Structures are given as structure tokens and as C-alpha cells.
Amino acid sequence: MSKLSYIDEENISNKRVLLRADFDVALDAHNTIADDFRIRQRIPTLKYLLEKKNKIICVSKLGRPKERDPKLSMKIIVQRLRQYLPGITIRLIDDFLTEKPVTFANQKENEILVLENIRYYPEEKQNDKAFAQKLANLADVYVNDAFAMCHRPEASIVGIPQLLPSYAGLQLKQEIKMISAVIKKPKKPMVVIIGGAKISTKIAVISRLIEIADYVILGGGLANVFFRAERYLIGKSICEYEMTLKARQLLYLAEQKGTKIILPTDVLFGDPNDTEKRGEIVHIKDNKIPNNKMILDIGPETKAYYGSLIAKAKTIIWNGPVGLFENPAYRQGTDFIYYAIAHNTDAISIVGGGDTLSAISKKEYLTNITHVSTGGGAMLEFIEKGTLPGIEALRD
Ligand code: ADP
Ligand code: MG
Numbered sequence: 071m072s073k074l075s076y077i078d079e080e081n082i083s084n085k086r087v088l089l090r091a092d093f094d095v096a097l098d099a100h101n102t103i104a105d106d107f108r109i110r111q112r113i114p115t116l117k118y119l120l121e122k123k124n125k126i127i128c129v130s131k132l133g134r135p136k137e138r139d140p141k142l143s144m145k146i147i148v149q150r151l152r153q154y155l156p157g158i159t160i161r162l163i164d165d166f167l168t169e170k171p172v173t174f175a176n177q178k179e180n181e182i183l184v185l186e187n188i189r190y191y192p193e194e195k196q197n198d199k200a201f202a203q204k205l206a207n208l209a210d211v212y213v214n215d216a217f218a219m220c221h222r223p224e225a226s227i228v229g230i231p232q233l234l235p236s237y238a239g240l241q242l243k244q245e246i247k248m249i250s251a252v253i254k255k256p257k258k259p260m261v262v263i264i265g266g267a268k269i270s271t272k273i274a275v276i277s278r279l280i281e282i283a284d285y286v287i288l289g290g291g292l293a294n295v296f297f298r299a300e301r302y303l304i305g306k307s308i309c310e311y312e313m314t315l316k317a318r319q320l321l322y323l324a325e326q327k328g329t330k331i332i333l334p335t336d337v338l339f340g341d342p343n344d345t346e347k348r349g350e351i352v353h354i355k356d357n358k359i360p361n362n363k364m365i366l367d368i369g370p371e372t373k374a375y376y377g378s379l380i381a382k383a384k385t386i387i388w389n390g391p392v393g394l395f396e397n398p399a400y401r402q403g404t405d406f407i408y409y410a411i412a413h414n415t416d417a418i419s420i421v422g423g424g425d426t427l428s429a430i431s432k433k434e435y436l437t438n439i440t441h442v443s444t445g446g447g448a449m450l451e452f453i454e455k456g457t458l459p460g461i462e463a464l465r466d
Contacts, residue, residue: 072465076243083122088209092216093130093147115215115239125177131189202229215239218445220460231463248441257384265290266390275450280329287332289392305359336369367393368403380410386419395429412438422449
């Protein structure tokens with residue numbers, strides 16, 4: 071397999087750099103930035119390239135527009151970048167296809183150009199060759215610093231690296247190194263916590279993790295499928311009933327591999343729209359969840375047991391909230407998992423996932439987590455396969 075080149079291991083200077091950044095931040099109801107973690111994470115790569123006198127052109131998507139949509143303009147990203155990079159001129163390029171060539175030709179050092187939302191162009195998702203060529207024409211080299219996008223075979227991820235000398239940025243490098251180390255040689259015991267809504271999006275990674283972990287702890291909506299596999303009553307909880315057989319297969323695989331799959335023994339049930347009343351605690355085995363109620367969080371006995379396993383772990387991977395954390399009445403389980411991981415400072419811990427990060431990213435002790443991955447789907451696929459299309463595309 072040919073080698074991956076990282077920007078800090080090569081001498082990239084005085085170049086026009088097309089940087090596939092990841093500024094795909096969460097927006098709130100007022101369309102302002104809810105959390106700029108993804109912007110902050112790119113600052114080291116930007117500064118590194120600037121110090122070496124490179125001229126940077128940033129490419130990123132924001133949200134999922136199908137066409138031009140002013141609500142998803144990179145304008146707010148440009149404004150935030152200006153705060154983090156004082157002294158640097160940062161300009162938005164409204165449409166790079168029609169922009170005067172002189173704008174690019176006259177780009178100065180200490181000037182960053184940010185292209186408008188790349189998903190405004192349908193060719194991006196189609197990985198259109200001619201479109202990738204037009205992007206590649208803007209630069210001498212390509213740098214990918216968008217781990218969370220590397221599982222997507224789009225023009226700015228896999229198309230451009232066919233056309234330019236290509237490198238991984240600092241954030242992508244850290245993601246690759248940290249996650250590879252943990253999946254190749256985990257210190258034991260290794261405890262994995264998988265939560266979230268749908269088991270179907272996580273089956274492949276759970277199968278893989280069963281092979282390497284000692285304990286696979288489940289929670290959240292996806293645990294409901296396993297409750298059904300054991301024929302317990304779950305009221306009107308979310309559940310992918312069609313996955314029940316798959317769940318049984320996972321339990322069987324775990325038994326063969328000697329890995330323990332751990333399910334909640336008690337849960338909170340209630341009404342997802344009621345933010346006042348905390349749910350009622352019930353043991354799953356008692357079959358007492360009414361038909362009109364939903365399981366919305368893990369219960370106290372489960373928290374205590376999960377906490378004890380996390381405390382003893384030497385390697386921890388966590389993806390997926392274990393309850394409906396968006397409702398404050400049902401976020402305690404997810405908070406508890408977070409604090410349990412943050413307090414095990416002996417362990418190497420990796421935490422990732424879009425919703426997982428929005429549940430924790432403003433919390434204290436975040437620096438106690440060894441690695442906070444910006445990848446949701448990308449992290450899961452990387453754990454499963456050990457690589458991603460966007461990473462393979464960088465190999466020379
Ligand atoms: P991530 O983005 O971190 O990978 P997912 O997208 O898989 O996580 O799942 C997050 C979603 O799962 C959240 O919106 C959360 O409310 C939901 N969820 C977790 N547990 C439950 C539950 N018991 N009932 C309903 N939704 C749940
Ligand atoms: Mg999600």
C-alpha cells in the first residue's frame with residue numbers, strides 16, 4: 071500500500087493550497103452557529119499552512135443544500151474564522167466558477183479565500199470529473215482536513231486528489247493515528263458504548279467491535295431492538311423491528327467471540343414531549359412499560375453497572391447518546407456516561423458522533439477525553455474498515 075503524506079512531514083511552502091476543510095457546524099433555530107468546534111479544530115492546519123507562506127483556498131460544505139440556499143451560506147463561517155485568525159484577510163468567493171481569475175491570481179499571503187458552500191453545486195455529490203478539475207485548477211496541491219467527510223465519495227474528497235499532489239492535514243492525521251492505534255492494539259479491558267437511535271446504521275461497526283472489545287455496552291433507541299429480541303415489552307418506544315433477527319445474530323456472534331454485550335436492566339419511560347416530569351423507572355424484565363409510553367433513558371441500576379465497567383476500562387470508545395438527551399428530563403444517562411469516561415483518566419478514550427458531540431461539547435473535563443473525533447459516520451466506518459475512501463484517495 072502506498073504511503074500517506076501528512077502536511078507536517080513534507081515541505082509544503084509558497085504553494086496555492088486547496089484545503090478541504092470541514093466547517094460543517096451545527097446551526098441553531100436562529101441560523102447562528104450553535105457550536106464552532108469544527109471551526110476551532112481546523113485552526114492549527116490553517117496556521118501551519120500560513121506560516122509556510124502558502125495561499126489557502128478553503129472548500130467545505132455546510133448542511134445539506136440541494137442548490138443555492140442563502141440560509142446555508144459560508145458567510146457565518148467566514149465571520150467566525152476572522153475572529154480566530156486576526157490579521158488574516160478572509161474572503162468569501164460567491165461562485166468560483168464565475169469569479170474573475172484575477173481574484174485567485176492576486177491572492178496575497180495572509181489572505182484566505184473561502185469558496186461558497188460546495189454542496190450548492192450538484193456536481194459535488196456526483197463526484198463529477200470536470201467539476202473536480204475546475205476545483206483542482208485553482209491550486210498546486212490539495213490538503214484534506216475533513217475526516218468527518220472521508221467516507222463520502224464526493225468531488226472535493228475523492229475527485230481532486232486524483233488531479234493534484236495530495237496530503238492529509240493535521241486534524242485528519244490525528245484522527246487516523248488515534249483511532250488506528252486503538253483498533254489495532256487496544257489496551258485491555260476495552261469497553262465500547264454504543265447508543266443512538268437506529269441499530270441499522272451501526273450494525274457493521276458493532277460486529278467489528280465485538281471482535282476487538284471485551285464489553286460492548288448498548289443503550290438508547292437501538293437497545294430496544296435487543297429488548298424485542300428477548301421478547302420484552304417496550305410500549306411505543308422507537309424500534310427497528312425488522313432488525314430483531316440481526317440483533318439475535320449479534321448476540322450469537324458475541325457469545326462465540328467471548329465478548330460481553332451488555333444491555334440496560336432498568337430504564338426510564340415516559341412521554342418524549344414532556345420536559346417537566348422525569349420518567350418512571352422500571353426493570354425491563356418486569357414487562358411494565360405501558361403501550362402508550364416510550365423508553366427514553368437508562369435507569370439508575372444500569373448507570374451504576376455501566377459506570378463500574380467504564381471505570382475499569384483501559385480503552386474506551388463511545389458513540390451515541392443513551393437517551394433522548396434533547397429533552398432535559400432524559401439526558402442524565404448520557405451525561406453520566408460522559409462523566410464516567412472523563413473521570414477514567416487511566417484509559418485511552420475516543421468519543422465521536424454528531425449527536426454525541428452536541429450532547430457533550432460544552433461540558434467541563436473535555437480535555438480528559440483522549441480523542442474527540444469529529445466524525446460520526448466516518449468514525450464508525452473507519453473503525454469497521456480501518457480506512458475510508460477519502461483517505462485512500464490521498465495515497466500516491
Ligand atoms: P450520533 O450522531 O452521535 O452517532 P445517533 O445519530 O445514532 O448518534 O443517535 C442520536 C439520536 O438518538 C438522538 O437524537 C437521541 O435523541 C436519539 N435517542 C437516543 N436514545 C433514544 C431513545 N431511547 N428514544 C428515542 N430517541 C433516542
Ligand atoms: Mg446522529
